[in-house]
Amino acid sequence: MSLDDIAYAEIEAQCHQELEQLKLEKEKLVSQLNGMLSQRTYIEDKVKGLSRLIPTLKVMKQEAQELVTTINDISDSSEKISSKIRQLDTARGRVDECLLRVNDLIDLEICSQGVQQAILDLDYEKGAAHVHRFLSMDQSLLKRTANDTNNMSDMLKSVRTLQEATAQLRAIVEHKFDEAVNNEDLGSVERFFKIFPLLGMQEEGIKNFCTFLCTKVALTADKNLKSAISTPLADKRQTVVYADTLILLFEGLARVIDTHQPLLETYYGPGRLLSALEILQKECDRQIRRVLIEWGKSRQIEKKIQQIADLSKMSSNSSFSKLEKIDPKDLDILIGEITLMHFRCELYIKFIRRKVLADIEVGILDPEQKATQIKSLDSLILNSELSQCKHDLLSHYLRLEQYFMEESVAKAVSMDVFESGQETSSMVDDTFFIVRKCIRRSISTGSLDGICVIINNVCRVLENDYCDVLKARLKQGYPSGYLDLTQAYNVLQNSIQQGRLQPGDTEQARTAFIVALNNADSSTEYVTALVDSVMKEIEVVCPNMNSKERGKLESCLSGISSVSAKLAEIIEYGIQQLKSAAIKPRINPWVDTFMNFSHQLTEDELSAYEGGESFVQTLIMNLETLLSSFRDILSENNYNHFIQALTAEVTQRFEKVIMKSQFNRLGGLVLDKEVRSLAGYITSDTYWSARDQFARLTQIATILNFEQIEEIRDYWGSSDGGITWRLTPNEIKSVLALRVDFKSEEVKKLRL
Numbered sequence: 020m021s022l023d024d025i026a027y028a029e030i031e032a033q034c035h036q037e038l039e040q041l042k043l044e045k046e047k048l049v050s051q052l053n054g055m056l057s058q059r060t061y062i063e064d065k066v067k068g069l070s071r072l073i074p075t076l077k078v079m080k081q082e083a084q085e086l087v088t089t090i091n092d093i094s095d096s097s098e099k100i101s102s103k104i105r106q107l108d109t110a111r112g113r114v115d116e117c118l119l120r121v122n123d124l125i126d127l128e129i130c131s132q133g134v135q136q137a138i139l140d141l142d143y144e145k146g147a148a149h150v151h152r153f154l155s156m157d158q159s160l161l162k163r164t165a166n167d168t169n170n171m172s173d174m175l176k177s178v179r180t181l182q183e184a185t186a187q188l189r190a191i192v193e194h195k196f197d198e199a200v201n202n203e204d205l206g207s208v209e210r211f212f213k214i215f216p217l218l219g220m221q222e223e224g225i226k227n228f229c230t231f232l233c234t235k236v237a238l239t240a241d242k243n244l245k246s247a248i249s250t251p252l253a254d255k256r257q258t259v260v261y262a263d264t265l266i267l268l269f270e271g272l273a274r275v276i277d278t279h280q281p282l283l284e285t286y287y288g289p290g291r292l293l294s295a296l297e298i299l300q301k302e303c304d305r306q307i308r309r310v311l312i313e314w315g316k317s318r319q320i321e322k323k324i325q326q327i328a329d330l331s332k333m334s335s336n337s338s339f340s341k342l343e344k345i346d347p348k349d350l351d352i353l354i355g356e357i358t359l360m361h362f363r364c365e366l367y368i369k370f371i372r373r374k375v376l377a378d379i380e381v382g383i384l385d386p387e388q389k390a391t392q393i394k395s396l397d398s399l400i401l402n403s404e405l406s407q408c409k410h411d412l413l414s415h416y417l418r419l420e421q422y423f424m425e426e427s428v429a430k431a432v433s434m435d436v437f438e439s440g441q442e443t444s445s446m447v448d449d450t451f452f453i454v455r456k457c458i459r460r461s462i463s464t465g466s467l468d469g470i471c472v473i474i475n476n477v478c479r480v481l482e483n484d485y486c487d488v489l490k491a492r493l494k495q496g497y498p499s500g501y502l503d504l505t506q507a508y509n510v511l512q513n514s515i516q517q518g519r520l521q522p523g524d525t526e527q528a529r530t531a532f533i534v535a536l537n538n539a540d541s542s543t544e545y546v547t548a549l550v551d552s553v554m555k556e557i558e559v560v561c562p563n564m565n566s567k568e569r570g571k572l573e574s575c576l577s578g579i580s581s582v583s584a585k586l587a588e589i590i591e592y593g594i595q596q597l598k599s600a601a602i603k604p605r606i607n608p609w610v611d612t613f614m615n616f617s618h619q620l621t622e623d624e625l626s627a628y629e630g631g632e633s634f635v636q637t638l639i640m641n642l643e644t645l646l647s648s649f650r651d652i653l654s655e656n657n658y659n660h661f662i663q664a665l666t667a668e669v670t671q672r673f674e675k676v677i678m679k680s681q682f683n684r685l686g687g688l689v690l691d692k693e694v695r696s697l698a699g700y701i702t703s704d705t706y707w708s709a710r711d712q713f714a715r716l717t718q719i720a721t722i723l724n725f726e727q728i729e730e731i732r733d734y735w736g737s738s739d740g741g742i743t744w745r746l747t748p749n750e751i752k753s754v755l756a757l758r759v760d761f762k763s764e765e766v767k768k769l770r771l
Contacts, residue, residue: 143188143191143192143195143211143214144210144213144214144217147188147192147214147217147218185218185219188218189218189220192211192214192215192218192220193223193227195207195211196208196211196212196215196227197227199211200227200231200234208228208231209282212224212227212228212282212286213282213286215227215228216286216287216288221287221291222294224287225283225287225291225294225295225298226298228279228295229295229298229299230298232275232279232299233298233299233301233302235275236268236271236272236275236299236302236303236306237302237305237306239267239271240264240267240268240271240306240309240310243264243267243268244264244306244309244310244313246264247260247261247263247264247310247313248313248317258352258353258356259352259355259356259359261310261313261314261317261318261356261360262356262359262360262363264310265307265310265360265363265364266359266363268303268306268307268310269363269364269366269367272299272303272367273367273370275299276292276295276296276299276371276374279295280292280374280378283295284378284382288382289378289381289382290378290379290381290382290383290392291378291382292374292375292378292379293375293378293379293392293395293396293399296371296374296375296399297399300371300399300403300405303403303404303405304403304404304405305404307364307404307405307408308404308408311408311411311412314360318353318356320415323345323350323353323419324415324418324419326345327345327418327419327422330344330345330422344426345422345426347422347423347426347427347430350419350422350423351423353419354416354419354420354423354460355460357412357415357416357419358416358460358461358463358464359463360412361409361412361413361416361464361465361466361469362463362464362465364405364408364409364412365409365464365465365466366465367405368400368405368406368409371400372396372400375396376393376396379392379393379396413464413466413468413469416461416464416469417469417472417473420457420460420461420473420476421473421476423457424453424454424457424473424476424477424480425480425484427453428450428453428454428480428484428485429484431445431446431449431450431453432446432450432484432485432488434446434449437530437534442534442537442541442652442653442654443534443537443538443541443654444534444538446488446538447538447541447542447545450481450485450542451542451545451549454477454480454481454549455549455552457473457476457477458470458473458474458477458549458553459556460473461473461474462553462556462557462560463560465560465561467557467561467564467568467571467572470557470572470575471571471572471575474553474575474576474578474579475575475578477579478575478578478579478581478582481546481579481582482581482582482585485542486539486582486585486586486589489535489538489539489542489586489589490589490592492531492532492535493532493535493536493539493589493592493593493596495528495531495532496528496532496596496600497528497529497532497533497596497597497600497601498525498528498529498600532593532596533649533652533653535593536590536593536594536597536653536654536657537652537653537654537657539586539589539590539593540586540590540654540656540657541654542582542586543583543586543587543590543656546579546580546582546583546586547583549579550576550579550580553576553579554572554576557572590656590657590660591660593657594657594660594661594663594664595664597661597664598664598665598668601645601649602645602661602664602665602668603668605641605645606665606668606669606672607672609637609638609641609642610638610669610672610673610676611672611676612634612637612638613634613673613676613677613680614676614679614680616628616634617686618680618681618682618683618686618687618689618690619681619682619683619686619759620683620685620686620689621685622685624685625685625688625689628689629689633689633693634693635692635693635696635697638697639696639697639700642665642669642700642701643700645665646661646662646665649661662701663712665701666701666712666713667712669697669701670712670713670715670716673694673697673716674715674716674719677690677716677719677723677757678753678754678757680757681757681758681759682723682757682758682759683758683759683760684724684726684758684760686723687720687722687723687724687725687758688724690720690723690724691720691721691723691724693720694713694716694717694719694720695717695720697713698710698713698716698717701713714743714745715745715746718742718744718745718746719746719754721734722746722751722754722755723754723757723758725755725758728755728761728765728766728769731751731755731769731771735751735771748771751771752766752767752769752771755769
């Protein structure tokens with residue numbers, strides 16, 4: 020094919036392609052034309068509708084143009100009117116300023132004429148009112164007015180007159196106030212106190228008046244303190260007389276604040292209570308320090324604290340070995356007085372904080388200024404002598420309370436008494452009475468930090484000084500009876516060599532062991548009740564705890580709960596001691612007698628066995644004898660633990676002797692009955708079910724009771740068999756092998 024033919028073919032193909040595209044476009048245009056033709060009627064109806072709207076649109080256009088013209092006219096008129104209004108506002112402002120100047124000039128003249136006459140008439144309230152009106156005038160406006168008036172000399176004369184009268188009145192009022200204070204004329208004191216703010220002397224008025232109030236507070240406090248010092252020892256309030264003195268001081272100050280706050284707000288305005296409190300607090304600090312100094316001397320606080328500190332060093336320094344301990348009873352009343360004093364300090368601080376914060380909230384609107392005032396209040400309280408004294412009281416309390424708790428618990432342990440017929444000894448009630456008393460006393464201080472410290476001390480005392488005593492008593496062991504003289508002699512010799520008990524005190528050692536075990540169980544209940552009651556009591560005293568404080572408290576209380584865990588360990592240790600001394604030496608020979616009986620029985624032998632005294636009857640009788648000896652002396656929980664230990668030992672030993680025996684079908688039947696009887700007896704003697712501990716033993720008896728080996732398939736792996744197997748496949752085969760009538764080859768071939 021030539022090049023021309025190739026070019027021609029390409030042109031022809033291109034032409035065909037363009038022709039196809041033109042056909043497609045034609046079809047598309049035809050489709051669009053058909054669509055438009057199909058809508059011809061609809062479009063014509065719309066066009067006719069629009070043509071009918073043309074006249075209406077012309078009218079609307081004309082009305083719109085007229086509306087625009089009207090709006091433009093109104094806008095022009097409004098602009099002209101607003102311009103006039105602005106001019107009127109400016110004029111009115113000038114008129115108001117003029118009226119103010121005129122009124123100031125009139126008042127200035129009236130005040131200048133009236134103030135001197137009021138001073139001559141000794142009408143200080145009226146004179147102060149004239150001065151107050153003068154001071155409320157805008158001084159810069161007065162100067163401008165003087166420059167704008169022709170009668171400037173008269174005006175300046177009035178200003179000078181009022182300025183001189185102001186200075187004169189201020190001096191007179193201060194002098195009269197001091198005179199009223201010296202004469203103890205309360206009416207005149209209040210009279211001139213009300214005049215101070217009219218003269219622009221708010222700070223001076225508050226300072227002078229609060230200084231006067233401080234003198235009254237000081238006189239009363241001094242009288243109360245002298246009365247406390249001279250109180251005879253026989254007086255029934257002598258033990259808390261200094262706490263009473265402190266309470267009287269705080270009540271007096273609170274009464275002063277409550278009484279005079281309305282007066283301060285009325286004449287000086289709200290928001291000024293903090294200024295008054297700063298002055299009153301200085302007197303409060305001075306008086307509380309005086310009371311605590313006298314209290315410390317009278318109660319010999321420093322001496323007692325030093326003596327306790329020396330006693331704490333006795334164990335590490337032999338030079339203190341001759342120190343005489345302080346009887347905790349002698350500190351009991353003193354600690355109560357300290358908690359009362361600390362609580363009253365805490366209560367007074369809350370009172371003044373609440374009062375000042377309420378006054379700031381009402382009197383100060385600016386947030387920054389309000390925050391500054393609150394910060395000043397916090398600083399005033401924190402840096403006050405009151406806070407330092409409160410801290411000192413808490414420090415004394417914690418040291419004395421710690422000593423009281425430790426010594427009282429040690430005394431309760433050393434004076435432990437057991438009365439016949441009781442499950443526990445006196446140390447349990449005495450110890451938890453002491454720790455509960457200490458915690459409640461710490462709550463009465465109102466200090467969350469103090470409460471947490473005491474709770475931590477309680478945890479330490481219970482874990483170290485109390486639980487260790489119980490553990491030590493249990494370590495002495497439980498000396499029970501023995502099966503033969505040789506065993507008794509050997510165990511007794513070992514015990515004597517180890518210092519665990521002395522010959523002849525076996526019964527006493529048994530009682531001590533059981534009582535210690537019951538004490539541990541009873542202590543667990545006390546601890547649980549203590550945690551619940553303490554949390555409720557603290558929430559009553561400290562209802563507004565934040566999340567951080569609550570978390571701190573719960574952390575401390577969890578320490579008390581941890582004592583329960585240690586007590587549980589002690590109980591478990593005691594039960595294991597009982598198991599070794601009282602259970603295992605008896606259970607093993609009792610259960611081992613099972614091997615003395617034949618378990619390959621004929622029908623006649625079965626009848627003879629059931630008619631006589633069977634193995635299980637003897638075992639149950641022996642177990643009843645053992646349990647009855649502990650049933651009345653162990654607490655309920657400890658008795659249940661004892662039965663659990665006994666059941667575990669019985670089932671384990673029984674399983675061992677079964678695996679050493681051989682059975683036929685009737686022997687397996689007898690074993691099944693004996694296991695069920697034994698399980699029923701032990702279960703009936705306690706509130707918890709012991710059948711779970713008998714699970715392996717019951718399954719062994721069930722297997723040995725099979726008629727044929729294949730019966731195991733009905734139980735093993737059956738979804739509705741209702742059995743949770745405790746035996747492994749190999750253990751099941753070992754049990755089946757105990758049946759003499761089962762072929763060993765079939766047992767070995769069994770697939771489980």
